[in-house]
Amino acid sequence: MPESISTKQIMINTPCAICGRITETSQIYPAQFYGEIINEESFSARRFYNQKIHFQVVSCLKCGLWRSDPIIDPEQICRLYQGSKFTYGIHTKNLEKTYGHYLKKASKYISKSERLLDIGCGNGFFMAEAKRQGFKDVWGVEPSIEAIEQASDLIKPFIKLGVFSANLFPSDYFDVITIFQALEHFVEPGKVIEDCLSLLKPGGVVLVINHNISSWPVRFLGESSPVIDIEHLYFFNGQTMKLIFESNGFLVKKVFRVFNRHTLGYLASLLPIQPIWLKDYFIKFLKLVKIEQKSLILPIGNVGLIAQKPK
Numbered sequence: 001m002p003e004s005i006s007t008k009q010i011m012i013n014t015p016c017a018i019c020g021r022i023t024e025t026s027q028i029y030p031a032q033f034y035g036e037i038i039n040e041e042s043f044s045a046r047r048f049y050n051q052k053i054h055f056q057v058v059s060c061l062k063c064g065l066w067r068s069d070p071i072i073d074p075e076q077i078c079r080l081y082q083g084s085k086f087t088y089g090i091h092t093k094n095l096e097k098t099y100g101h102y103l104k105k106a107s108k109y110i111s112k113s114e115r116l117l118d119i120g121c122g123n124g125f126f127m128a129e130a131k132r133q134g135f136k137d138v139w140g141v142e143p144s145i146e147a148i149e150q151a152s153d154l155i156k157p158f159i160k161l162g163v164f165s166a167n168l169f170p171s172d173y174f175d176v177i178t179i180f181q182a183l184e185h186f187v188e189p190g191k192v193i194e195d196c197l198s199l200l201k202p203g204g205v206v207l208v209i210n211h212n213i214s215s216w217p218v219r220f221l222g223e224s225s226p227v228i229d230i231e232h233l234y235f236f237n238g239q240t241m242k243l244i245f246e247s248n249g250f251l252v253k254k255v256f257r258v259f260n261r262h263t264l265g266y267l268a269s270l271l272p273i274q275p276i277w278l279k280d281y282f283i284k285f286l287k288l289v290k291i292e293q294k295s296l297i298l299p300i301g302n303v304g305l306i307a308q309k310p311k
Ligand SMILES: [Zn+2]
Pocket: 016, 017, 018, 019, 020, 021, 060, 061, 062, 063, 064, 065
């Protein structure tokens, strides 16, 4: 039986992940639930976007960091991720190219490309790209059992099942740690960053890519944006990414707009078209005229950061 959680249960307040304050917030969007039930479907990565569900979104008045507040019990969130479906398999080719491009940029800051860790690695597609770029010792961490089952035989033994924490690996071990579209999902992103600092060698770097709440598509779509979603517990922009890494001991080297490669079919699946049959029809039309798989490289709504552990 898939686990379901009624949103009528007790909700828990969240602190700002930068300053730790629970109070002093302003509301950005009120909570919105569909049928008042949250289940594994709600937590499946890149699920076909059709239902608008999210917790209340607030902004910290001091730091400007947006967060979901209040949320359901974090332990239940972890269990939902374990059972979540891995549905972005067909898009991994484009993600691999996008992320691979930025890994080359991050590698310029390190002396040796030897050991890499990918947090929230899904089926390990990016781990394979890191190996192609010369990294010899490549690891991943992923909470979804189904995602790991889809990993290739060469990659699978190097993926640890579970939620990332520092005790999974030795200290001062990695040259690069990558976190793609994953930091927003953590209950304590500050702790994740602190753990990255302890696992990196002195001079090692993190490469992080997140949705950007200050980007034009998110600003234009507002609450209809796929970024405003129950899966996201924190919502970043360039400024708050820089703040959270600096407050956890990193030297921020670069904050940049990410140019993603996307197929038209994928972009169409993200559009807030209602009713849903109309969107289905539109995607079928793209297939019919054979442009569904056409790729575009656009700066649509992601922000990246490269930060270094002090030497
Ligand atoms: Zn704050």
